[in-house]
Amino acid sequence: MTGNVSGEAPKREEQVLVLAAGGLTDKEIAVRLGISPDTVGTYWRRILAKYQAASRTEVVAKYTQERARAAVDNLRYVNECLKLVNEHMIQHAVGTGSIAASLSDAILASLADWVLLIDVQGTVLFSNRKMPSNCLVKDVFRFEDGVIEDVLALAAAEPTDVTLHAEAPLDEALRGTYAFRMTPCLGESVGNVVACGRAV
The missing domain is CATH 3.30.450.20 (PAS domain)
Incomplete structure (x- = not known):
């Protein structure tokens, strides 16, 4: 394996967590990432220590909760941005005397x-x-x-x-x-x- 090992380990730990949260077993994770099952075990030991958890199930639950909170926060932010864009586009369309036929396309194009x-x-x-x-x-x-x-x-x-x-x-x-x-x-x-x- 080549590359920056110190930068690779956290990335691999994240990949192991994502795949485990998706329901893959350690053997399936090893195959998917092209690493040995022993290496997957090494990543799990690091992950358990990082999350101060006693089991893989506990880690996946904590990780899923963190990701869900982050996704909700991100969605709220995107929603607020879309509201602002939508209000601007509607005001512009009303101000010109016509409602844009493809308002959603205009919003997407502006994003x-x-x-x-x-x-x-x-x-x-x-x-x-x-x-x-x-x-x-x-x-x-x-x-x-x-x-x-x-x-x-x-x-x-x-x-x-x-x-x-x-x-x-x-x-x-x-x-x-x-x-x-x-x-x-x-x-x-x-x-x-x-x-x-x-x-x-």
């Missing part, structure tokens, strides 16, 4: 260059930019720092920042590098990820 709704398998469920129908994120974006599916698994649990490179088969105008903020969905869309990106 980011690119807004995606992605399921944890990587299928793009919604895009505010033209993309091939039923495409996978990995078919149109390149992620240099690892596997996109791993990022999506993490982002389904907590807000995650990632840089993706848009490539063919996208229109040339959309190709380039984007900094995405990926946020977990709640309610009926739980398990999916909203990705808001800006061209860099």
